Amino acid sequence: MLVLADDLTGANATAVRFARRGMRTLVTGGPPRECVSAPDVLVLDLATRHLPGVQAARRVVAGASVFPDVPLVAKRVDSTLRGNPGAETAALLQVLDTRSGPPVRALVVAAHPEAGRTTEGGIHHVHGVPIADSEAARDPFDPVTSSCVLQTFDAIDRPIAHVPLDVVRGDSSGLARALLDPGARVLVCDAVTEADVETLALAAAAAALGGELRWLPVDPGPFGAALVGALGTVPTGRPVLGVAGSLSRLSREQIAETDRRLGARWLEVGDAPDPVRVAADLVALARTGTALIGIRTRVPDRVDPVLAARLPVLLGEAVRRTLVAAPFAGVFATGGDIAGAVCTALDADGLAVETEVQPLVVAGRLVGGPHDGLPFAAKGGLVGDAHAAVACALHLRMRSTVAPAAPMVVTVGEIDG
Numbered sequence: 001m002l003v004l005a006d007d008l009t010g011a012n013a014t015a016v017r018f019a020r021r022g023m024r025t026l027v028t029g030g031p032p033r034e035c036v037s038a039p040d041v042l043v044l045d046l047a048t049r050h051l052p053g054v055q056a057a058r059r060v061v062a063g064a065s066v067f068p069d070v071p072l073v074a075k076r077v078d079s080t081l082r083g084n085p086g087a088e089t090a091a092l093l094q095v096l097d098t099r100s101g102p103p104v105r106a107l108v109v110a111a112h113p114e115a116g117r118t119t120e121g122g123i124h125h126v127h128g129v130p131i132a133d134s135e136a137a138r139d140p141f142d143p144v145t146s147s148c149v150l151q152t153f154d155a156i157d158r159p160i161a162h163v164p165l166d167v168v169r170g171d172s173s174g175l176a177r178a179l180l181d182p183g184a185r186v187l188v189c190d191a192v193t194e195a196d197v198e199t200l201a202l203a204a205a206a207a208a209l210g211g212e213l214r215w216l217p218v219d220p221g222p223f224g225a226a227l228v229g230a231l232g233t234v235p236t237g238r239p240v241l242g243v244a245g246s247l248s249r250l251s252r253e254q255i256a257e258t259d260r261r262l263g264a265r266w267l268e269v270g271d272a273p274d275p276v277r278v279a280a281d282l283v284a285l286a287r288t289g290t291a292l293i294g295i296r297t298r299v300p301d302r303v304d305p306v307l308a309a310r311l312p313v314l315l316g317e318a319v320r321r322t323l324v325a326a327p328f329a330g331v332f333a334t335g336g337d338i339a340g341a342v343c344t345a346l347d348a349d350g351l352a353v354e355t356e357v358q359p360l361v362v363a364g365r366l367v368g369g370p371h372d373g374l375p376f377a378a379k380g381g382l383v384g385d386a387h388a389a390v391a392c393a394l395h396l397r398m399r400s401t402v403a404p405a406a407p408m409v410v411t412v413g414e415i416d417g
Contacts (some may be wrong), residue, residue: 007045081137086153109223202394242293267294280368335381
């Protein structure tokens, strides 16, 4: 993949997103010298942030010619939309249109939720403040004058459409229709959370795999990296295995959200499930091609303390038997006692924590036992927002194609001013 960035700080920040996913990533200010090993991702800093639009566009055209046969090209833009995002994207679209292959569409996802950059209603925000009212509007070199993302890209002389947040978070068929809109060459997408970004990446990957279009990702880094991960994840078809033992109202809302957004299939069980029967039913569900299948406990009329204490062990055994019989992208457990029982049943020594999907919602890989390296996410019953379970499922699907190795980011070369 070739990523064309507009300054070195942004190039490095973008490289980290790819490196987190296990890709060898190289940042350079010019055509790279010979390296010991070829990178998976080359991030080329074109230093166009403070150039006039016409000059910035010319440099983008030159940068795109470095590797004309690269399968995927992305345009890295500033997370506050400073510089020349419209002119540079327009120039890159013109270059890509001359290359053989399906038609190219620009997919603009300006959000960087981890850094407090979000887009809702087509308006871009920094920590909740519209960018035209933020410090970015007082930049001495490139002050931002509009918070509207569509207006930022109006220099592109092509049909442009907006994909609102309710479509991003709606059913998958509605999002697919929006992304495949034949009348749009540029799509500006709302996104507020990391789960929104990864939802868009999975939907875009599924659309691209049909072979009828190519994407030009235009973003500050998170979406481009997620799209590459999704392009590797979608063909596997492996679902995430969920196990929800918490009876809290929040947990039930989170599970209901997976039904709506992912079409999840949950097997509801009582307080004394048969692990053998449950595992057989889950394996059958796994063959349906659903992104997330799992077990959830039924809210009882009266809690029996003896059965409640036994339930995590039974659910853990059901998970163990299921994983032996079918491949999964990872395991998501909600409820601290449930997560512990699952790890025990899988004979794991522990969890190598890699990230926090949301505050207090952790994800990593199992260590030890027959499922060493399996992606795993866990949360308590009273933590996370309504989208926490969706976020965990999407994260695990992305991580399932990444080897558990130390990431590498190398910066070389002089910046070509």
